Amino acid sequence: MGPGEWSLFILFGLSLWSSSEGLTKHPILSRIRRAPADTGDAKKCSYTFLVPEQKITGPICAARGYSTDKDRVTRLDVAAVRDLLSKQRREMETLKLVVDVDGNMVNEMKLLRKESRNMNSRVTQLYMQLLHEIIRKRDNSLELAQLETRILNATAESLRLASRYRELEARFAALSALVNNQSVLIGELEERCMQVYNRRHEPLPMGPPLVQVVPENIPVNVPRFTNEIQRDHTRAFARERGSRSGPSPTGSTLELQKPSPKNFSAEGPYRDCLEAQEAGHSTSGMYLIRPDDSERPMQVWCEQGIDNGGWTVIQSRRDGSVNFFRNWDSYKSGFGNIDGEYWLGLEGIYNLGKQGDYKLLIELEDWMGKKVYAQYSSFHLEPESEGYRLRLGTYQGNAGDSLSSHNGKQFTTLDRDKDAFSGNCAHFHKGGWWYNACGQANLNGVWYTGGVYRSKFQDGIFWADYGGGFYSMKSVRIMIRPID
Ligand SMILES: [Ca+2]
Secondary structure: OOOOOOOOOOEEEOOOOOHHHHHHHOOHHOEEEEOOOOOOOOOOEEOOOOOOOOOOOOOOOOOOOOOHHHOOOOOOOHHHHHHHHHHHHHHHHHHHHHHHHHHHHHHHHHHHHHHHHHHHHHHHHHHHHHHHHHHHHHHHHHHHHHHHHHHHHHHHHHHHHHHHHHHHHHHHHHHHHHHHHHHHHHHHHHHHHHHHHHHHHHHOOOOOOOOOOOOOOOOOOOOOOOOOOOOOOHHHHHHHHHOOOOOEOOOOOOOOOOOOOOOOOOOOEEHHHHHHHHHHOOOEEEEOOOOOOOOOOOOEEEOOOOOOOOOOEEEEOOOOOOOOOEEEHHHHOEEEEOOOOOOHHHHHHHHHHOOOOOEEEEEEEEOOEEEEEEEEEEEEEOOOOOOEEEEEEEEOOOOOOOHHHHOOOEEOOEEEEOOOOOOOHHHHHOOOOOOOOOOOEEOOEEEOOOOOOOOOOOEOOHHHHHHHHOEEEOEEEEEEEEOO
16 A cells, blocks of 8 residues: 555455445446455455545645645645545445445345345256156157057058958959859859750640540540559550650551461452452451552451441551551551551552542540441542642541541651641650641540540540540541442
8 A cells, every 4th residue: 555545444244245346336436446355254355445646736835934834734734634534424425325225235135146046946946847848748759759650550550451441342342243143143044954954844845736625425424534544555565664755656567467367368469358358258357458559468457347348447546555656657668466456557558549439437436335436438648749648538427527627638757747737746646647736636646544544735546526635545446448
């Protein structure tokens, strides 16, 4: 401290030294400089107030009227000192005020400090909370990320499942379509099966119209319908038993028989049975005849007992022993047994008819033993080239005219269809005849026992005007004789 300098030490029991900055900013205390604090006591602060040095402008001289000068200087000095002191006093008061203010400030600072600490604590707490929050959020975000990942996975899975579902749906639709198609196909196949089955199990096409004629003179005392239907064809011929609906066609021809001496005349051959009769043979039996243009003689049954005799029998049915379901060649050349059932043959009949004027007699016997007749005033066949077309005269008799509708028709067999029906009448009626479409008479049909028979088609030996189409005669004979 230099000479003339005023020093003032003011010790404050302040604990806050940092507030000096506030002090130095005070305009009055601009010259206050902070002194280094005593290291021994950290809480004590020291302030040095620097008072401006008093400059003496003039010499202090005692030689000039001492007392006066002395008084005058002294007074001046005292006044200056007083002024200075008062000035310093004011400054001191100001400083005191400042100190008071500073104390207040210190208190405020304390409060602020405390508040600051509190704030710091609060900030720390908040920071920790924030940290926690951040961590939590980080955890949450992690969790969220996991959730997002899971959601993504789930989404991907759901997409995959949706795709799979769509795929399955498509496959289901395809399978449904397949099932439907197969159902339709199965339906069609079933329908076809039924058609094939029906084709196999139902006899063909519609047959010919059934004979509707049910005459008044139907055989009486005979049950109109019987449950037992016997077919002596199949019973008599084991080889035909395989047939479900009657005999099968056969091609065997008329066999030359060794006639019994009783019914056979070795004489002849005659032109016909009338000639044999005229030759003295009045008994019925087998005779050898050879029509004019025939290449060879043929056996025939001559009926000499009815209607004056002389009848050449060209067809005979009596016991079902012969199958009449035959082909063209068989019907042409003839078949059967002369003393039983037989067919003389179309060629022979044609040759017989060709050699003169003949009439036709049909003898029918029902199952009551009653015989009826149908006679036609003329009869002949046209040659084979004309299909052995039937030519008849007028009807006469008690059996009814069931043959005139066949007049002018060619002969039809299973293998030669000349009838007027769309199908083959021989097929339905199981015989050979001058079928129309098909017929009122079927004398070469199936021989049934008992009369009335049951069959899908009328294939019995029927004469429509006598018994109708479902009455099969017990016996039939077709005979010709030259007109008188
Ligand atoms: Ca036909």
